[in-house]
Amino acid sequence: MTGADAGRYPRTVQCKAGDLQLRYMTAADETAVLAFARALPDHDLLFLPRDIAQPKVLAAWMAEIERGALTTVLAGDAGAVVGCATLASEKLSWSPHVGEIRVIVAAEMRGKGIGRLLIEEMFRIALRLGLEKLVAQMTVDQRGAIAVFESMGFRGEALLRDHVKDHTGTKHDLVVLSHDVARFQSTIEAYGLTKAR
Numbered sequence: 240m241t242g243a244d245a246g247r248y249p250r251t252v253q254c255k256a257g258d259l260q261l262r263y264m265t266a267a268d269e270t271a272v273l274a275f276a277r278a279l280p281d282h283d284l285l286f287l288p289r290d291i292a293q294p295k296v297l298a299a300w301m302a303e304i305e306r307g308a309l310t311t312v313l314a315g316d317a318g319a320v321v322g323c324a325t326l327a328s329e330k331l332s333w334s335p336h337v338g339e340i341r342v343i344v345a346a347e348m349r350g351k352g353i354g355r356l357l358i359e360e361m362f363r364i365a366l367r368l369g370l371e372k373l374v375a376q377m378t379v380d381q382r383g384a385i386a387v388f389e390s391m392g393f394r395g396e397a398l399l400r401d402h403v404k405d406h407t408g409t410k411h412d413l414v415v416l417s418h419d420v421a422r423f424q425s426t427i428e429a430y431g432l433t434k435a436r
């Protein structure tokens with residue numbers, strides 16, 4: 240998906256990690272995304288519906304991007320991927336107004352503002368796409384991730400018990416957080432973020 244925000248990417252932004260490039264993911268990023276995914280702690284991949292460390296899954300992911308159901312923005316540093324955010328939405332589903340955010344940052348790059356930056360980019364894309372509500376799902380023990388989303392105004396909406404099974408067969412509860420897109424727009428306008436970046 241490039242039409243919703245044509246011209247915004249690629250762009251270089253500054254954060255505590257230094258200068259980072261944000262760009263839409265394309266097929267040319269396959270090797271870098273696989274290397275990024277394979278270096279992630281196993282547990283961090285649990286909130287993703289598919290194992291993105293598998294080349295087959297990556298190919299299906301690219302096909303979904305081409306179909307317009309997924310928009311992925313990568314944050315990069317000297318050719319390597321250090322963060323990745325995806326907005327998933329289904330126009331023909333019964334929730335065409337809802338988007339799901341999936342965001343993940345390389346373990347050694349956390350706490351430097353990359354997650355917040357990527358989530359803000361997802362909000363911008365959601366606004367352009369006319370989405371009204373955003374959700375994010377994670378296991379209840381991802382306390383850091385829950386804190387990040389809550390600091391950006393997301394609130395817990397549902398708890399699904401034993402909903403995720405890891406590769407050892409252990410089940411985990413899943414929490415669904417949500418946020419109203421229009422409310423986020425007024426927040427970023429109030430803080431002048433739209434003009435700042």
Ligand SMILES: CC(C)(COP(=O)(O)OP(=O)(O)OC[C@H]1O[C@@H](n2cnc3c(N)ncnc32)[C@H](O)[C@@H]1OP(=O)(O)O)[C@@H](O)C(=O)NCCC(=O)NCCS
Pocket residue numbers: 283286340341342343344345348349350351352353354355356375376377381382383384385386387388390
């Ligand atoms: C969630 C995740 C993407 C956050 O990325 P990040 O780059 O570390 O986040 P940021 O540095 O931008 O932090 C954003 C805010 O959350 C706060 N925060 C970050 N980590 C935190 C933690 N462990 N506990 C409490 N607050 C935290 C930061 O202080 C920051 O607040 P501020 O902007 O007011 O200072 C990252 O932890 C991750 O990849 N987790 C594993 C995958 C996952 O669970 N994803 C969520 C499912 S969609």
